[in-house]
Amino acid sequence: MTTPHGASTSAGSAGGPLPDRELLSSCVHCGLCLEVCPTYQLSGDENNSPRGRLRLWREEAEGRLPPDPWTDFYTSECVGCLACETACPANVPYGEVLAHVRHEQVATGRARPGLGLRWAAAVAARPALMNWLLLSGRVLRRAGLLRHRFLFPGRPAAVQSTAEYARRLVALRRPTGPRVALLTGCLMESMFREINFATVRVLVENNVQVIVPPGQGCCGAFQEHIGCDDGGGLAARNRRAFAGLAVDGGIDAVVTNAAGCGYKLARDLAGAVPVRDVVGFLGEIGPVPRRRGPNGVRVYVDLPCHLVHGQKAAGIP
Numbered sequence: 203m204t205t206p207h208g209a210s211t212s213a214g215s216a217g218g219p220l221p222d223r224e225l226l227s228s229c230v231h232c233g234l235c236l237e238v239c240p241t242y243q244l245s246g247d248e249n250n251s252p253r254g255r256l257r258l259w260r261e262e263a264e265g266r267l268p269p270d271p272w273t274d275f276y277t278s279e280c281v282g283c284l285a286c287e288t289a290c291p292a293n294v295p296y297g298e299v300l301a302h303v304r305h306e307q308v309a310t311g312r313a314r315p316g317l318g319l320r321w322a323a324a325v326a327a328r329p330a331l332m333n334w335l336l337l338s339g340r341v342l343r344r345a346g347l348l349r350h351r352f353l354f355p356g357r358p359a360a361v362q363s364t365a366e367y368a369r370r371l372v373a374l375r376r377p378t379g380p381r382v383a384l385l386t387g388c389l390m391e392s393m394f395r396e397i398n399f400a401t402v403r404v405l406v407e408n409n410v411q412v413i414v415p416p417g418q419g420c421c422g423a424f425q426e427h428i429g430c431d432d433g434g435g436l437a438a439r440n441r442r443a444f445a446g447l448a449v450d451g452g453i454d455a456v457v458t459n460a461a462g463c464g465y466k467l468a469r470d471l472a473g474a475v476p477v478r479d480v481v482g483f484l485g486e487i488g489p490v491p492r493r494r495g496p497n498g499v500r501v502y503v504d505l506p507c508h509l510v511h512g513q514k515a516a517g518i519p
Contacts, residue, residue: 226260228294229253235286235296241279249276252286252296259303274312277303282427284511297512304429315428323430326388326420333363336392343393358395365414368402372412379409380454380487382478383447385440387463388420401459401480408490413453417443423466437470445474457483461505465512479509485519 235252236242242251249258255276261267277300284297307313315323325332340358342348359367364386382405386398405412422436444456444467455478456471458464468477478486509515 225295225299226256226263228292229256229290230292232291234289234291238285238289240281240283240285245279250279252280252290252294255280256294256296256299259299269312274307277307278313283507285507288511288514301426305426305431308429309431313429315430319428320430323425323428326424327422327432327436329388329391329419332388332392339393340395353393356394356396358393359399363414364391364395364398364402365416367399368412368414371402371406375406377406377409377411379411381411381413381452382455382457382483383444383453383475384412384414385418385421385444385456385458385460385463385467386414387458387460388424390460390463397459401457404484405457405480408484408487410487412457413447415443415447419443421463421466421470423462426466427462440467440470441474444471448475455483461507461509461513465508468513479513479515481505481509482513482515482519 229252231253233253236248239251242248242254248254249272258267258270258273258276262269262273267273280300282297282300286296287294290296304313308315325335337360339348339353340360343353343355344357344360346355364384368384384398384401384405390398402412417439419439420436421440422432425432425436444453447453453475455476456467457478457480458467459480461479464477464479471477503518505515505518510517
């Protein structure tokens with residue numbers, strides 16, 4: 203067969219196991235995903251769309267297309283926003299298939315994440331190391347001296363952890379409502395800790411008891427996104443930390459403030475304990491009403507793709 207760029211290929215065996223063929227063939231080729239796919243909208247190339255990638259992966263799985271550099275390229279182009287899942291009338295689990303394909307491509311050597319990404323994935327899996335390495339970043343952000351387009355202004359605590367902050371605030375305010383466990387995350391805790399602190403404050407203000415399990419770790423979403431599998435170690439660690447707490451401590455939910463982390467953790471803890479985004483959880487329990495301030499400040503809320511499309515949140519509560 204011929205690729206859209208004119209490179210001739212011949213039929214052959216696929217390079218490594220691919221997802222179940224039933225998943226790959228569940229696409230009905232309706233094209234509704236094209237209108238919501240950012241890579242297709244930018245490129246106009248249907249191979250750079252969900253149904254195009256599914257077709258390429260299926261051709262490989264059925265032996266009609268050998269391992270091809272263009273297939274690898276189109277796989278790497280996907281940003282994993284999952285907007286196609288929301289648009290898909292056939293409920294194709296595109297995110298599941300994408301994660302499987304990326305893992306297989308890395309495992310078989312067809313794809314290799316850059317050294318920086320692999321280093322970041324390794325560090326993220328070790329929370330204590332990451333917190334120590336980014337201590338200077340927290341100090342500089344707190345002083346307003348760290349300027350970068352990816353680092354918004356903030357004043358994170360340099361030393362005090364979210365667990366310590368939550369213990370102190372809960373002991374001071376003594377909330378009596380629902381009991382939740384907070385996922386602190388890797389990058390959120392190590393660099394943007396003030397967001398975790400704010401999450402604890404808002405929950406406690408709404409009479410929610412907040413605990414931070416000491417045994418938790420990185421959710422593994424970043425590693426999954428680049429195709430680096432840790433053998434289930436991160437998922438097992440969080441199951442021990444959160445699922446065990448659900449049995450012994452009687453928590454009502456695990457709460458997250460990062461949509462990608464919540465999406466991954468919800469799959470890892472499925473059947474053990476519900477995982478809720480903090481915005482959705484507050485909407486469910488009914489937040490304490492507050493009078494609007496006199497300054498007329500307006501807040502713009504941008505719901506992340508992994509909250510809307512991954513966790514299926516239907517808008518702002």
